[in-house]
Amino acid sequence: MKKISAKYKSLSKDELYLISRIEYEKKRLITTEYVRNIFGVAKKAANILNRLTQKERFIQIEKGKYILVPIKAPNQQWMPNEFIVAALWMGDRSYYIGYFTMYNYWGFTEQIPRTIFVLNTEKSSKKDISGIRYEAVKIKPEKYYGVQKIKVEDQEVFISDKERTLVDFAYNPLGSMRNFEVALQDNIKNIDVEKFVKYLIKFPVIAVRKRVGFFLEEYGCSKDTLQPLHKAIGEKRVLVPLDPFRQSRKGKINKEWKIIVNR
Known part of the structure; x- marks a missing residue:
């Protein structure tokens, strides 16, 4: 009988199937709705999401939104890119990564920001995700301009351009x-x-x-x-x-x- 690798041992058949499918589809953002559609039963989907989060195989961004920790990550020692997390957190909202995060990015200061600032037109909130502090700053629509689109690991991310x-x-x-x-x-x-x-x-x-x-x-x-x-x-x-x-x-x-x- 073929031995099960140590990194799979703690995973149930359903959990392993879900992770395999996510990786096969190269899906970056996992939602409750996506998992519910796979298993067909809301309670079962919720239980699987909860267990995988507790096992540190999923990172919860906010309610109903998760990121998969790659199965290849040794002992789940993996950190998602902060810009990608910010983009997934914002979803379809008008946003850009800015303030102190961009001051350092564009070389205007050598100070390394402790917080990822995400300016957007809808909400203000603070959140810790995988030990990183994220702060959503609500701005008026007239302040939303000078935004540049970049690619980070094939993910579209919006940042303030140099002049903005x-x-x-x-x-x-x-x-x-x-x-x-x-x-x-x-x-x-x-x-x-x-x-x-x-x-x-x-x-x-x-x-x-x-x-x-x-x-x-x-x-x-x-x-x-x-x-x-x-x-x-x-x-x-x-x-x-x-x-x-x-x-x-x-x-x-x-x-x-x-x-x-x-x-």
Whole structure:
């Protein structure tokens, strides 16, 4: 009689059949509905999903959504790609991976993010999946632009492109505008400045336009390039601090960009 491999011993016939079928079909996302359709009985499907999750053969993303740990993984020591998990978690929602995750991805900071940030138009929530922290951040539809599609292990994943990431960085820097300032200065020759300006004009926070306009002018961008951005800050004489994280609002006034230079 043929011996059963140790990695299969703890699996029932139904569990092994389900895993084999998933791997044969190269199915990345397993849903409760998919398993129910295979076994025909809702309770049986639920029990199998529960057992495979307890045996660490399935990783639950959220209710009704699972990822298979490959049968070849030694002792189930396997981690799914974080970008793929984020994409499967979001499903059909409009989303992009952004914020600190992309600051590091595009080389704007060397800080390694502890959380995968997923900006989307539907929900805000936090979740731990296989020891990784995921945070869904709900944004207004008008902030959903500048999104780039990439392939990760044949899975389509949406991320913020380089210029859109810089807009987010200006809006949500790592505790100090100095971090954004350094990133912009180091990368200004590696971005499409005209696209960046268009993205800034589209971003619905005037204070961000003012701060970045000030920096771009300081780094030598032409008046022709910055003219549309300058127009987009409006006529109101509302001053904003260059660094909103500093308590002091003392500093020179830049009348052109309506900035308090509180460096």
